[in-house]
Amino acid sequence: MKLSRRGLLKITGFSIVAVAALPRVAFAARNSLRGLRTGVQPGNKTRLVIETANRPSYSLSYPTNQLVVTLSNTSANNNISAKLASDALVNSITQTQNGDKLQIVANLKKPISEIEKSSILLLEPNGDNDYRLVLDFKAGTPNATYTTSTVAPTTAITASRKYIIVVDAGHGGKDPGCIGKGGTREKDIVLSVAKKLKNKLDSAGFKTYLTRSDDTYLKLAERASIAEKRKADLFISLHANANPSRKMKGFSIYTLSEKASDEEARKLAEAENAADKIGVEGFTQFEENIRMALSSLQQHAVAEMSEEYANGCAKSFKRASIEQQPGPDVRHAPFAVLRSTIPGALLELGHLSNQSEEKLLRTDKHQNKLVDAIVKSVKNYNFEV
Numbered sequence: 583m584k585l586s587r588r589g590l591l592k593i594t595g596f597s598i599v600a601v602a603a604l605p606r607v608a609f610a611a612r613n614s615l616r617g618l619r620t621g622v623q624p625g626n627k628t629r630l631v632i633e634t635a636n637r638p639s640y641s642l643s644y645p646t647n648q649l650v651v652t653l654s655n656t657s658a659n660n661n662i663s664a665k666l667a668s669d670a671l672v673n674s675i676t677q678t679q680n681g682d683k684l685q686i687v688a689n690l691k692k693p694i695s696e697i698e699k700s701s702i703l704l705l706e707p708n709g710d711n712d713y714r715l716v717l718d719f720k721a722g723t724p725n726a727t728y729t730t731s732t733v734a735p736t737t738a739i740t741a742s743r744k745y746i747i748v749v750d751a752g753h754g755g756k757d758p759g760c761i762g763k764g765g766t767r768e769k770d771i772v773l774s775v776a777k778k779l780k781n782k783l784d785s786a787g788f789k790t791y792l793t794r795s796d797d798t799y800l801k802l803a804e805r806a807s808i809a810e811k812r813k814a815d816l817f818i819s820l821h822a823n824a825n826p827s828r829k830m831k832g833f834s835i836y837t838l839s840e841k842a843s844d845e846e847a848r849k850l851a852e853a854e855n856a857a858d859k860i861g862v863e864g865f866t867q868f869e870e871n872i873r874m875a876l877s878s879l880q881q882h883a884v885a886e887m888s889e890e891y892a893n894g895c896a897k898s899f900k901r902a903s904i905e906q907q908p909g910p911d912v913r914h915a916p917f918a919v920l921r922s923t924i925p926g927a928l929l930e931l932g933h934l935s936n937q938s939e940e941k942l943l944r945t946d947k948h949q950n951k952l953v954d955a956i957v958k959s960v961k962n963y964n965f966e967v
């Protein structure tokens with residue numbers, strides 16, 4: 583560990599026995615607070631994220647209607663104002679410096695019970711983020727009026743699980759999707775891209791599942807329920823487009839909403855949903871189950887996460903200089919395949935109705951370009967908050 587090594591250097595003059603006997607924290611560089619935020623997670627959970635410059639050493643306590651996180655050897659940072667989600671359980675957060683300890687006091691709308699170990703994550707720095715202590719909790723009966731559990735930095739849980747991505751190649755089997763003038767079928771293009779994407783995501787450290795890995799027909803509800811069963815963190819449905827105007831080109835990205843953002847998006851959702859008219863049974867029931875499983879609050883959280891992913895994905899495509907269909911970065915429509923508890927987006931990779939784009943979509947080179955942009959968008963997506 584960096585901190586203890588730094589400590590050792592400082593005290594080279596002393597005996598090693600003395601080093602071992604002294605508490606590790608005594609040598610640690612002073613930690614500083616970098617960020618405070620809350621969010622709402624599926625399952626009606628509130629998520630509190632405390633970002634610090636160094637690995638935090640912390641303890642938790644539960645005074646009435648409060649959650650107090652005490653960080654050892656940490657300075658308050660008054661430049662930081664907590665970003666609070668209005669739907670979360672936290673009303674306000676204050677910082678109190680108590681000697682070398684910093685107390686983060688979250689004032690709660692409702693009491694909570696002691697947070698289980700499995701709901702505490704300590705995340706390593708990545709990208710724009712520093713160390714993050716992530717606490718998930720929901721309203722519940724307090725176990726005691728004042729409970730304390732101390733967690734030393736060495737026993738903190740580090741997120742080591744792989745994020746699960748479900749990649750859905752649209753259409754398949756008896757449903758070819760749209761067909762280009764040159765005879766290119768949407769179902770073949772998206773399957774080829776999906777397989778390449780799985781390989782690259784897996785080698786980038788994700789656990790990727792395909793809804794189909796061959797030319798088989800799957801109902802839209804089955805695709806969504808594969809994502810549910812795999813407990814996916816992200817769902818990506820791949821498609822290619824057709825437009826009455828053969829001049830129309832470029833990619834477009836969609837998330838789920840009951841109301842379409844524009845007429846074109848509405849028509850597109852209708853066309854994509856039509857795949858299920860061949861065998862619609864099962865979908866109505868599935869949809870009902872999903873609705874029951876999700877409170878409006880959770881639907882809101884899933885929608886927000888989907889929106890965040892979709893926006894990042896559009897950015898990633900543009901950065902890769904992939905031609906974009908004129909219009910907003912992200913559009914919305916009632917796509918049946920996106921109706922689940924898993925955040926996700928539907929990507930229309932390009933237009934098979936456009937002659938030059940049809941040719942382009944057939945090439946490995948362009949498919950790899952698309953895949954690389956999607957991999958980047960997944961890597962940049964903030965799975966935790």
Ligand SMILES: [Zn+2]
Pocket residue numbers: 752753759760768820821822854
């Ligand atoms: Zn399609």
